[in-house]
Amino acid sequence: METVETVAALRERRRALGTADVGVVLTMGALHRGHLALVEAARAENRHVVATIFVNPLQFGPREDLARYPRPFARDAALLAAAGVDLLFHPPVEELYPPGFATAIEVGGPAARLEGAARPGHFRGVATVVAKLLSLTSPTRAYFGQKDAQQIAVLRRMVADLDLPFELRTVPTVREPDGLALSSRNAYLGPAERAAAPALYRALRAAARAWRADTRDAAALRRIVRDTVAAEPLLTLEYIDIVDPLTFAALEEAGAGALIVLAARCGPARLIDNIVLEGAAG
Numbered sequence: 001m002e003t004v005e006t007v008a009a010l011r012e013r014r015r016a017l018g019t020a021d022v023g024v025v026l027t028m029g030a031l032h033r034g035h036l037a038l039v040e041a042a043r044a045e046n047r048h049v050v051a052t053i054f055v056n057p058l059q060f061g062p063r064e065d066l067a068r069y070p071r072p073f074a075r076d077a078a079l080l081a082a083a084g085v086d087l088l089f090h091p092p093v094e095e096l097y098p099p100g101f102a103t104a105i106e107v108g109g110p111a112a113r114l115e116g117a118a119r120p121g122h123f124r125g126v127a128t129v130v131a132k133l134l135s136l137t138s139p140t141r142a143y144f145g146q147k148d149a150q151q152i153a154v155l156r157r158m159v160a161d162l163d164l165p166f167e168l169r170t171v172p173t174v175r176e177p178d179g180l181a182l183s184s185r186n187a188y189l190g191p192a193e194r195a196a197a198p199a200l201y202r203a204l205r206a207a208a209r210a211w212r213a214d215t216r217d218a219a220a221l222r223r224i225v226r227d228t229v230a231a232e233p234l235l236t237l238e239y240i241d242i243v244d245p246l247t248f249a250a251l252e253e254a255g256a257g258a259l260i261v262l263a264a265r266c267g268p269a270r271l272i273d274n275i276v277l278e279g280a281a282g
């Protein structure tokens with residue numbers, strides 16, 4: 001695996017990969033098995049895999065965790081090399097945002113509510129850096145995790161609206177054995193918080209069970225999640241909603257394919273998770 005840190009070097013190495021299929025995995029580092037599942041999916045479908053590690057300041061709010069976000073670069077690079085990544089782009093901030101940088105991508109629609117409302121400017125920052133990184137890496141396919149379901153909806157909208165010639169692929173959420181979705185931010189959890197956090201996915205599963213048993217009323221499904229999470233005093237639900245997976249509009253009736261999405265505070269960490277409503281009763 002070759003690592004490059006400048007736009008010029010990335011462009012040169014990308015050109016050298018030629019016209020064969022390239023899969024790209026965009027990350028902020030502090031890698032875990034979720035990120036590696038994206039690499040695995042990219043490898044399965046493409047001749048080459050390019051990965052990026054960039055903690056994007058544009059997507060962090062002023063009171064968020066930009067400064068303390070973990071950056072274990074040597075470990076991350078070793079994991080990506082072992083996973084079969086061909087080319088790693090790891091630019092310093094000034095390389096992507098040089099002095100005078102003044103352009104951003106504003107996504108409406110699916111970016112408006114939930115994460116978009118809780119984190120003003122977040123999706124603008126995500127869309128802007130993803131557009132830059134896709135333009136620079138010029139992949140055939142780009143891989144994103146279902147864990148960030150609203151991000152996927154926002155990026156699909158952006159790719160469609162700007163006619164970007166990349167295919168977006170979604171990879172299922174990778175979880176701990178107790179159901180907690182893997183996240184770089186789980187490192188912020190103390191032992192008691194770590195023990196409490198799996199209640200989020202238990203709550204989502206309880207609502208999905210009720211859905212499979214024919215509860216379609218979104219208010220009833222939300223109540224199941226709220227009640228399950230409320231039993232865990234270390235968790236504070238920020239939002240819970242049942243949404244259309246493409247538009248992220250709130251649904252009153254949950255049809256097949258609808259998403260239950262939530263965000264919760266757990267001590268110093270803010271956790272998000274979701275579940276797709278699908279499948280037979282059971």
Ligand code: AMP
Nearest residue numbers: 027028029034144145147148173174182
């Ligand atoms: P991040 O480094 O947190 O920006 O995430 C980079 C990519 O990894 C995004 O596409 C995320 O959706 C994806 N990702 C993060 N956590 C998981 C997980 N537990 N399972 C699958 N994909 C994930």
